[in-house]
Amino acid sequence: MDTEKCRVLLTVLHERSLSAAAEALGYTPSGVSRLVDSLERETGFPLLHRGRGGVSATRACQELLPLMRRMAELDEQYQQLAHRIQGLDVGRVVAGTNYAAFYPWLSEVIAGFHHAYPGIRVELREGSSTQLGELVDHRRADFCLISQRPGRHEWVPLKDDQLMAILPPTHPLVEADRFPVERLRQEPFIEFLPGQETDNSRMLQQLQIRPKVRFATSDSRAAIAMVRAGLGITLLNDILTADLADGVAVLPLDPPQSVHLGIALPEEEHVSPAAKRFITYALDRLPELDVL
Numbered sequence: 001m002d003t004e005k006c007r008v009l010l011t012v013l014h015e016r017s018l019s020a021a022a023e024a025l026g027y028t029p030s031g032v033s034r035l036v037d038s039l040e041r042e043t044g045f046p047l048l049h050r051g052r053g054g055v056s057a058t059r060a061c062q063e064l065l066p067l068m069r070r071m072a073e074l075d076e077q078y079q080q081l082a083h084r085i086q087g088l089d090v091g092r093v094v095a096g097t098n099y100a101a102f103y104p105w106l107s108e109v110i111a112g113f114h115h116a117y118p119g120i121r122v123e124l125r126e127g128s129s130t131q132l133g134e135l136v137d138h139r140r141a142d143f144c145l146i147s148q149r150p151g152r153h154e155w156v157p158l159k160d161d162q163l164m165a166i167l168p169p170t171h172p173l174v175e176a177d178r179f180p181v182e183r184l185r186q187e188p189f190i191e192f193l194p195g196q197e198t199d200n201s202r203m204l205q206q207l208q209i210r211p212k213v214r215f216a217t218s219d220s221r222a223a224i225a226m227v228r229a230g231l232g233i234t235l236l237n238d239i240l241t242a243d244l245a246d247g248v249a250v251l252p253l254d255p256p257q258s259v260h261l262g263i264a265l266p267e268e269e270h271v272s273p274a275a276k277r278f279i280t281y282a283l284d285r286l287p288e289l290d291v292l
């Protein structure tokens with residue numbers, strides 16, 4: 001089986017669109033369609049459902065996907081190792097983080113790495129800790145700074161981070177030392193990253209608390225601004241509040257609620273030569289990460 005066809009199919013499924021996959025891979029949409037059609041003829045059955053909501057894998061395709069991912073991964077490792085034997089460091093590395101506080105350090109790491117290994121392209125991904133952890137699990141990312149999630153990946157612990165209550169300046173508890181979690185049941189609440197699994201949603205689910213959601217936003221700065229305007233309270237990781245806390249009160253919860261921050265890495269047997277270079281380079285520079 002042609003590994004390039006596998007890579008194309010995997011990209012189509014990731015993008016949920018033939019045209020989006022073509023743009024990502026540098027093909028024409030008709031070229032992508034021909035490659036998928038050829039792969040379906042080789043396998044002897046349809047691999048894609050095509051509908052208004054985009055493309056998705058057929059049940060038969062879902063059974064083949066783990067092998068296709070492994071083939072594409074091995075092909076990339078083969079190509080990178082062959083180039084390294086020739087004295088060339090090439091390849092692609094995908095890094096990501098859920099926390100803006102890590103961007104300065106990560107950007108400096110990428111800049112230094114690019115200078116040392118100009119043939120290796122580094123792509124930066126955004127997303128929730130759950131989303132980025134799943135990318136690592138499915139071998140679509142190589143180095144993600146997130147809060148800990150279960151999954152098939154290696155874990156490098158960095159620090160514990162508290163979840164904090166963000167209160168408007170007129171709130172009666174602004175002078176308190178802590179904010180009781182039980183009050184989350186009765187306060188007007190501004191939901192951060194609605195519909196996604198977040199540290200907030202996991203904590204609330206664990207404590208069986210359903211807050212009174214009045215507003216929602218996907219931007220931490222917007223959430224703080226809405227609190228400052230008196231529209232309600234919200235919860236944010238302490239690491240997100242450092243540059244955003246003007247005009248609001250930031251209180252730890254009672255009882256305290258914390259998450260484990262760290263780095264999710266692919267299992268060792270799935271790490272490409274390029275990713276190994278990047279991981280080693282980045283881990284050597286952890287002492288420069290000033291938020292620890």
